[in-house]
Amino acid sequence: MISKMKFKIDNLQYCNWTREVFKINREAGLDAVHATIVYHEDFNELGEQIKKWKKLFTENSDLIFLGKDFKDIEKANSEKKTAIFFGFQNCSPIEDDIGLVEKVHELGCRFMQLTYNNQSLLATGCYEKVDSGVTNFGREVIKEMNRVGVVVDMSHSAEKSTLDAIELSEKPIAITHANPSFWHAAKRNKSSELLKVLSDSGGILGLSLYPHHLKDNTNCTIESFCEMVARTADIMNIKNIGIGSDLCLNQPDEVVEWMRNGTWSKSTNYGEGTKNKPGFPKQPEWFEDARGFANLERGLSKIGFQEIEIDGILGNNWYNFYKTI
Amino acid sequence: MISKMKFKIDNLQYCNWTREVFKINREAGLDAVHATIVYHEDFNELGEQIKKWKKLFTENSDLIFLGKDFKDIEKANSEKKTAIFFGFQNCSPIEDDIGLVEKVHELGCRFMQLTYNNQSLLATGCYEKVDSGVTNFGREVIKEMNRVGVVVDMSHSAEKSTLDAIELSEKPIAITHANPSFWHAAKRNKSSELLKVLSDSGGILGLSLYPHHLKDNTNCTIESFCEMVARTADIMNIKNIGIGSDLCLNQPDEVVEWMRNGTWSKSTNYGEGTKNKPGFPKQPEWFEDARGFANLERGLSKIGFQEIEIDGILGNNWYNFYKTI
Numbered sequence: 071m072i073s074k075m076k077f078k079i080d081n082l083q084y085c086n087w088t089r090e091v092f093k094i095n096r097e098a099g100l101d102a103v104h105a106t107i108v109y110h111e112d113f114n115e116l117g118e119q120i121k122k123w124k125k126l127f128t129e130n131s132d133l134i135f136l137g138k139d140f141k142d143i144e145k146a147n148s149e150k151k152t153a154i155f156f157g158f159q160n161c162s163p164i165e166d167d168i169g170l171v172e173k174v175h176e177l178g179c180r181f182m183q184l185t186y187n188n189q190s191l192l193a194t195g196c197y198e199k200v201d202s203g204v205t206n207f208g209r210e211v212i213k214e215m216n217r218v219g220v221v222v223d224m225s226h227s228a229e230k231s232t233l234d235a236i237e238l239s240e241k242p243i244a245i246t247h248a249n250p251s252f253w254h255a256a257k258r259n260k261s262s263e264l265l266k267v268l269s270d271s272g273g274i275l276g277l278s279l280y281p282h283h284l285k286d287n288t289n290c291t292i293e294s295f296c297e298m299v300a301r302t303a304d305i306m307n308i309k310n311i312g313i314g315s316d317l318c319l320n321q322p323d324e325v326v327e328w329m330r331n332g333t334w335s336k337s338t339n340y341g342e343g344t345k346n347k348p349g350f351p352k353q354p355e356w357f358e359d360a361r362g363f364a365n366l367e368r369g370l371s372k373i374g375f376q377e378i379e380i381d382g383i384l385g386n387n388w389y390n391f392y393k394t395i
Numbered sequence: 396m397i398s399k400m401k402f403k404i405d406n407l408q409y410c411n412w413t414r415e416v417f418k419i420n421r422e423a424g425l426d427a428v429h430a431t432i433v434y435h436e437d438f439n440e441l442g443e444q445i446k447k448w449k450k451l452f453t454e455n456s457d458l459i460f461l462g463k464d465f466k467d468i469e470k471a472n473s474e475k476k477t478a479i480f481f482g483f484q485n486c487s488p489i490e491d492d493i494g495l496v497e498k499v500h501e502l503g504c505r506f507m508q509l510t511y512n513n514q515s516l517l518a519t520g521c522y523e524k525v526d527s528g529v530t531n532f533g534r535e536v537i538k539e540m541n542r543v544g545v546v547v548d549m550s551h552s553a554e555k556s557t558l559d560a561i562e563l564s565e566k567p568i569a570i571t572h573a574n575p576s577f578w579h580a581a582k583r584n585k586s587s588e589l590l591k592v593l594s595d596s597g598g599i600l601g602l603s604l605y606p607h608h609l610k611d612n613t614n615c616t617i618e619s620f621c622e623m624v625a626r627t628a629d630i631m632n633i634k635n636i637g638i639g640s641d642l643c644l645n646q647p648d649e650v651v652e653w654m655r656n657g658t659w660s661k662s663t664n665y666g667e668g669t670k671n672k673p674g675f676p677k678q679p680e681w682f683e684d685a686r687g688f689a690n691l692e693r694g695l696s697k698i699g700f701q702e703i704e705i706d707g708i709l710g711n712n713w714y715n716f717y718k719t720i
Contacts, residue, residue: 110491162491166435167658189516189530191659202527205514207659214661333492334516334532336539 077101077143077385080360081276082225082247082314084159086321087126091359092133092152094319098360101146101385102137102153102392104181104246104314109159110332113170116163120177123156136178140392157181157223157246159329161192164211171214180395181246182215183223184208184235187341188334193224193231196257197341201228204235216240219395225276225314229264242272242394247314249278250305253298254285256342262305269306274391276314277302277383279362281351282342283316292356296369299383308379312388313366319359323349402426402468402710405685406601407550407572407639409484411646412451416684417458417477419644423685426471426710427462427478427717429506429571429639434484435657438495441488445502448481461503465717482506482548482571484654486515489536496539505720506571507540508548509533509560512666513659518549518556521582522666526553529560541565544720550601550639554589567597567719572639574603575630578623579610581667587630594631599716601639602627602708604687606676607667608641617681621694624708633704637713638691644684648674 078099084106085091095103107119127136137143137153146153156178164170164182174182184190184204187197192208194201204212212235215222222243224232235243245268251259260268265275277299284290285298302311318325326349330341340348356365363384370380403424409431410416420428432444452461462468462478471478481503489495489507499507509515509529512522517533519526529537537560540547547568549557560568570593576584585593590600602624609615610623627636643651651674655666665673681690688709695705 112490165437166487168661169658188532189514189527191514191516194527198527198531200527202514202519202523202525206523207513210660210662333494335535336493337535 075386075389076381077147077389078363079103079143079312079385079388080315080317080363081244081312081388082106082157082278083317083319083360084321085317085319086325088320089130089133091319092130094359094361095152096133096150098363100152100360100363102143102155102388104155104157106159107156108163109186109329110162113163113165113173116158116174116177123154127154137180138178139395140389143389143392155180157183159183159226160186161190161211166191166207168207168210168214171211171220172218175218175220179220181221181223181244183226184211185227185231186332187226187330193235194228195226196228198228201230203230203233204238208235209238212238221395226258229261232260232264233267236267236271236273242274242391243268244274244276244391246276247278247280247283247316248275249283250298250302252301254283256283258283258342265302265305269310272310272394274310274312274387275302275306276312276388278314278316279353279357280316280318281353284354288352288354290354292354292365292369293373296366296373299370300373300375309382309387309390311383312391313363313384315357315360317353317359318350321350326350400711400714401706402472402714403688404428404468404637404710404713405640405642405688406569406637406713407431407482407603408642408644408685409646410642410644411650413645414455414458416644417455419684419686420477421458421475423688425477425685425688427468427480427713429480429482431484432481433488434511434654435487438488438490438498441483441499441502448479452479462505463503464720465714468714468717480505482508484508484551485511486517486536491516491532493532493535493539496536496545497543500543500545504545506546506548506569508551509536510552510556511657512551512655518560519553520551521553522664523553526555528555528558529563533560534563537563546720551583554586557585557589558592561592561596561598567599567716568593569599569601569716571601572603572605572608572641573600574608575623575627577626579608581608583608583667590627590630594635597635597719599635599637599712600627600631601637601713603639603641604678604682605641605643606678609679613677613679615679617679617690617694618698621691621698624695625698625700634707634712634715636708637716638688638709640682640685642678642684643675646675651675
């Protein structure tokens with residue numbers, strides 16, 4: 071089994087979830103998807119989102135089910151379904167209560183970002199002016215996440231906070247969706263120094279296909295993307311690289327506005343967008359949805375990766391990471 | 396009126412509120428008290444506390460009423476009652492929602508700390524290792540507090556955060572309850588540099604009578620305290636000094652444990668106490684409750700303050716500050 075395993079995993083999507091999306095993910099051969107189920111919601115609001123997901127699982131039981139650990143990836147593969155793993159892009163569901171970490175785990179949560187773009191109670195986001203690192207409460211929460219089995223995700227966090235989290239966490243952490251900043255210098259992308267520390271600690275990077283994280287945005291070529299993967303593999307162990315596409319299929323533009331502004335500002339922050347381009351950017355044509363995994367497979371092969379390396383990047387590396395949770 | 400005014404104000408108490416406490420405050424001649432009504436409560440939990448206060452106002456209408464602005468201090472003085480001004484020692488009641496600042500003001504809130512001891516969404520508390528200053532959300536909230544009329548209180552905040560708040564706030568800010576660290580080097584006390592910047596900006600310091608903020612703790616002498624006031628008046632304009640006693644009359648020890656630990660830790664933090672002395676410390680005998688204002692009056696006179704200066708420190712300075720809200 072181990073020698074033949076070949077899983078496909080997209081470790082970050084935040085789509086407007088419909089049967090159509092689940093079908094596309096199956097067409098793409100995805101055995102697992104880490105789905106963002108909340109951003110800035112509190113614990114009660116999380117409950118509302120989980121209710122919606124229960125309905126989705128019931129109505130689409132031929133396509134998806136709730137994933138709880140790595141064995142569900144194997145199960146999905148053999149049943150030709152997609153295991154959905156729940157994750158949060160902010161820590162607001164645990165509010166200021168250490169006891170809620172275990173509760174969100176019981177509800178299915180397997181990944182939680184310590185911050186979105188702003189300062190949280192746990193750490194600093196990449197859009198703040200000063201990065202104070204992991205806070206007192208953050209230290210307690212990381213310990214508890216390690217204990218119950220929720221992965222520390224630092225995708226939107228600032229650099230010192232991320233380095234702190236790597237040091238404090240007894241289990242490997244994840245950056246589920248971001249790219250290296252040597253390739254495209256966005257606030258959300260990560261420095262080579264950080265990626266090396268992440269990899270050395272056993273942590274994993276999910277490469278993003280979200281246009282604001284890509285060189286030349288929507289016009290990014292697949293050749294450029296795959297060249298970036300090759301250069302990233304010079305910095306990181308190739309076994310610590312996966313995909314976290316950040317696909318937001320069919321989301322209306324007000325959703326990205328809410329992601330960026332929550333309820334914390336009276337003025338509008340355009341985040342990675344601009345006043346003229348406030349909405350979701352158009353995907354590159356070679357990755358309009360998860361079926362683009364096939365293009366990645368070809369592109370990575372063309373640039374010289376071996377089959378076992380490509381299998382790793384497109385899913386097996388995430389599968390192995392799930393074994394550490 | 397102005398020339399003869401002589402108000403007594405204690406600008407921080409967190410007592411276990413009973414008719415007895417209100418009577419003591421009247422015996423002390425207090426025209427106004429800034430009462431902490433919540434620490435780590437969220438917006439709904441704040442509502443519960445306000446319900447309790449409505450009952451207290453009804454049952455003790457001969458002694459207290461809800462204060463809304465400086466005119467209520469004058470009213471209290473003429474009616475021989477105490478105006479109670481609501482304040483929060485953490486920003487948790489506004490959650491992550493800028494819209495709640497106006498709502499808490501409507502509910503009576505006139506002072507809000509940007510942090511308790513830990514990092515908040517707005518700024519850094521004095522017990523954190525690193526102080527990143529006021530956050531993005533913090534900037535927005537200060538603007539909104541200025542607009543609606545809630546005083547920025549930095550009593551429990553770290554130094555850079557406090558300096559940021561002074562700079563960002565268009566209205567004077569307050570440190571409602573703390574002492575200078577030159578006198579007693581507690582984490583909660585403030586540096587001379589900070590106190591000077593505070594005073595130069597029109598901000599005000601409420602001197603604390605809480606034993607952990609006092610030199611020699613419970614055994615602090617009134618002479619030492621009044622000497623400290625004199626030295627503080629060398630750093631700050633004497634018109635920017637008042638009293639914020641931090642009296643916690645009749646509170647059981649579990650309350651101070653909750654203040655210090657909230658729900659954010661599985662281990663116990665003893666804050667200003669120690670494992671051997673985890674509870675509330677005993678007040679010095681010359682300030683067991685607000686009736687100690689009479690001792691302060693004598694002590695300040697003995698050390699050489701003029702009557703107009705003493706009147707300022709014991710209430711008139713706070714009264715003038717309330718005019719700026």
